[in-house]
Amino acid sequence: MSTTNLWREHRVLLGRWLARLRREPLAVLALLAQPMVWLVLFGHLFTKMSVPGGSYLRFMTAGAVVMTTFNACLTGGVELLFDRESGFLVRLLAAPASRVSLVTSRFVYLTALTGVQGVVILVAAWLMGVHYASGIGGVAAGLAVGALFGAGITALSVALAFSLRSHSQFFPLVGFASLPLTFASTALVPLALMPGWMRAVARLNPMTYAVDALRELIMTGWQVAPLVGTVGALLVFDVCCVATATAALRHGMR
Amino acid sequence: MTSSADAAVEVIGLRKDFGATRALDAATFNVARGEIFGLLGPNGAGKTTTMRILLTLLKPTAGTARVAGHDVTGEPVAVRERVGWVPQEHTVDPLLTVMENMTFMGGMYHLRPIAARRQAAQLLDLAGLAGHGNKMAKVLSGGTRRKLELAMSLMHVPAVLFLDEPTVGLDITARRDLWAYVRQVSGQGTTVVLTTHYLEEADALCDRVAIIDRGRIQATGAPGELKIAYRASSLDEVFLAATGQELAA
Ligand SMILES: Nc1ncnc2c1ncn2[C@@H]1O[C@H](COP(=O)(O)OP(=O)(O)OP(=O)(O)O)[C@@H](O)[C@H]1O
Ligand SMILES: [Mg+2]
Numbered sequence: 001m002s003t004t005n006l007w008r009e010h011r012v013l014l015g016r017w018l019a020r021l022r023r024e025p026l027a028v029l030a031l032l033a034q035p036m037v038w039l040v041l042f043g044h045l046f047t048k049m050s051v052p053g054g055s056y057l058r059f060m061t062a063g064a065v066v067m068t069t070f071n072a073c074l075t076g077g078v079e080l081l082f083d084r085e086s087g088f089l090v091r092l093l094a095a096p097a098s099r100v101s102l103v104t105s106r107f108v109y110l111t112a113l114t115g116v117q118g119v120v121i122l123v124a125a126w127l128m129g130v131h132y133a134s135g136i137g138g139v140a141a142g143l144a145v146g147a148l149f150g151a152g153i154t155a156l157s158v159a160l161a162f163s164l165r166s167h168s169q170f171f172p173l174v175g176f177a178s179l180p181l182t183f184a185s186t187a188l189v190p191l192a193l194m195p196g197w198m199r200a201v202a203r204l205n206p207m208t209y210a211v212d213a214l215r216e217l218i219m220t221g222w223q224v225a226p227l228v229g230t231v232g233a234l235l236v237f238d239v240c241c242v243a244t245a246t247a248a249l250r251h252g253m254r
Numbered sequence: 255m256t257s258s259a260d261a262a263v264e265v266i267g268l269r270k271d272f273g274a275t276r277a278l279d280a281a282t283f284n285v286a287r288g289e290i291f292g293l294l295g296p297n298g299a300g301k302t303t304t305m306r307i308l309l310t311l312l313k314p315t316a317g318t319a320r321v322a323g324h325d326v327t328g329e330p331v332a333v334r335e336r337v338g339w340v341p342q343e344h345t346v347d348p349l350l351t352v353m354e355n356m357t358f359m360g361g362m363y364h365l366r367p368i369a370a371r372r373q374a375a376q377l378l379d380l381a382g383l384a385g386h387g388n389k390m391a392k393v394l395s396g397g398t399r400r401k402l403e404l405a406m407s408l409m410h411v412p413a414v415l416f417l418d419e420p421t422v423g424l425d426i427t428a429r430r431d432l433w434a435y436v437r438q439v440s441g442q443g444t445t446v447v448l449t450t451h452y453l454e455e456a457d458a459l460c461d462r463v464a465i466i467d468r469g470r471i472q473a474t475g476a477p478g479e480l481k482i483a484y485r486a487s488s489l490d491e492v493f494l495a496a497t498g499q500e501l502a503a
Contacts, residue, residue: 005364012361020349023390087343094309095362096334 009097013105017079021113031072031113035121038064039128042188051190053219061125062215063187066146068121069114070182070207073150074174076110077157081167084252099253103158103245110154111147118143133221142214145227148234149210155241162245162252186211206237261320262287262414262445263308268317270303270469277303279469281317285414285462290436290446292460294453294489296497300469301449302342305416308447309339322413335363338407338444342418346402348392352383355391356406363410370409377405381435397428401435408439415439417448421455433459453489463489465496472496 021027042064043057051059080102083089092102122139126132132139157174164170182188184198185207191199202208213230216223263285270278278300285291293301306312308321310330319326322336346355353374360370378384381401386394394402400420407415417436421429429452436459440446450456456463457477464474473480473496477489484492493499 008361008364008366011367012358015354015361016347016350016358019354020347023349086345087341088345088347090311091339091341091343091345092362094311094334094337094339095359096331096364097362 006098006101009101010105010108013101014109017105017109020079031117032120035064035068035117036124038067039121039124046188049189049193057125057128058130058219059190059215060188061121061130062142062211062218065118065121065143065214066149066207066211067182067187068117069146069150070153071178072114072117073110073153074157074178076106076154077161078167078170080106080158081161081164081170084161085166093253099249103249106158107151107154110150114150115143115147118146130218132218134217138217138222142217145213145230145234146210148231148238149206152206152234152238152241155238155245159245159248162248181205181207206234209233260287261285262289262322263447264320266318268304268307268319269315270300270307270312271315277469281466281469281471283464283471283474285445285447287445288440288443289461290440290448290459292456292463293447293449293466294456294463294493295466299466301466302418304466305418305447305449309337309416310334335410336413338410338412338415340403340407340417340420344399344403346391346399346406348390351388351390352378352394352402353387355402356409359406360409365409373409377408380438381405397424397431400424400428400432404435412444414445414447417446419449419451421450421452429455453493457489465493467497
């Protein structure tokens with residue numbers, strides 16, 4: 001398994017994911033517009049909520065970025081399920097390409113995609129008057145923490161794609177999981193305003209970790225010790241997700 | 255009988271069990287280099303299972319198989335580098351262009367991008383698809399799409415090409431067109447192993463065939479030899495006799 005070969009596989013796989021995206025202009029539009037909807041809709045809906053730091057828009061910018069990453073990554077495995085359903089995947093398994101590249105190319109693609117979406121949201125929020133306490137470097141670090149969270153979610157999505165028979169099972173399951181997980185996190189509401197049981201759930205929710213890290217960087221500035229703790233926690237989360245995905249892949253690649 | 259030294263495919267005592275189902279039982283046959291070889295048999299006979307084992311996608315329960323000189327269980331990657339496959343299902347990406355489908359496959363076989371584009375252009379030319387490179391694959395007719403799938407499987411110049419029911423669903427013109435293409439590929443030195451339910455197709459196209467039924471090889475030989483051995487006037491009659499079936503009156 002030479003690096004040249006891995007590079008050539010990833011090159012065409014990424015090219016394929018991008019070409020498929022490019023050919024669905026509506027999907028591109030939705031991917032760029034949805035984050036705006038979060039900002040504008042929720043930003044105005046909850047302006048009266050009392051949040052630390054005063055400005056709800058500033059408070060929820062981090063939430064909008066991480067929610068967007070979460071949603072893109074949560075459905076990010078479905079392309080592999082489409083390929084399983086159509087027989088395209090098994091055709092690729094007959095090639096000498098590494099099995100793992102199919103999955104890692106999805107990680108790279110989704111990290112790039114959600115990175116772009118994150119930047120779009122941050123720029124839009126900045127134009128709407130949000131000020132970033134830790135500067136560009138801090139915000140970039142926050143996006144990287146978001147990507148760590150996204151990687152785990154992508155792995156779970158891939159696991160789902162290899163455990164289910166068809167995409168008609170995939171979308172209802174993902175739709176069912178998405179909203180409760182978002183609301184039981186600090187994406188939209190601070191912990192202090194949640195009922196006790198929900199606060200307990202939110203404290204365990206990895207989305208809370210990613211949101212809080214980015215929010216700190218936006219609203220207060222660099223806090224190195226908690227940031228390191230968050231990165232550690234998200235890495236543990238990623239390891240668990242990748243282990244789940246590996247087991248599912250073994251089972252699903254037949 | 256072919257000697258194993260110049261065998262492209264060598265199958266010895268192959269068995270495959272799916273739980274209680276024995277899909278393949280003591281299958282033994284050789285395919286000589288450069289041959290067009292047909293695997294014939296009724297639905298569920300074990301044709302696709304045989305191919306999937308030879309393609310390293312399934313592990314045999316017992317027996318051995320070598321393809322292009324490499325053992326399918328011991329050296330799967332070496333085998334994958336040397337074989338091409340057009341599965342029973344459709345495997346073009348409808349959202350890519352014809353050219354993108356070709357170069358994508360090239361990359362999955364580790365071709366350099368420039369080499370892949372050159373190879374793709376040559377293969378499309380040979381397949382009579384030269385003008386179709388920028389078309390979206392989803393607009394192709396059934397016959398053209400099948401030819402594209404065949405061309406895609408030739409990007410890495412495989413030693414052995416496996417075609418699983420390549421002409422199913424094609425009209426007679428498209429089918430004959432595909433036969434000509436398969437002959438052309440074979441003429442350039444590629445060994446071809448194909449399955450089909452059209453026995454006149456096997457008769458016209460294959461140098462030798464194996465008739466397989468309920469996982470067992472019932473007969474192997476050139477269509478002409480088999481007709482003589484079974485005192486039959488067509489491959490249909492050979493097939494029915496070898497699989498113990500009779501035509502309804
Ligand atoms: N993954 C599997 N799990 C369980 N049984 C299987 C599996 N694949 C094939 N079989 C069984 O093995 C037998 C041979 O199937 P195979 O697909 O090889 O037949 P075939 O000759 O290709 O048939 P067809 O002409 O319909 O394509 C059948 O009884 C089939 O049901
Ligand atoms: Mg079959």
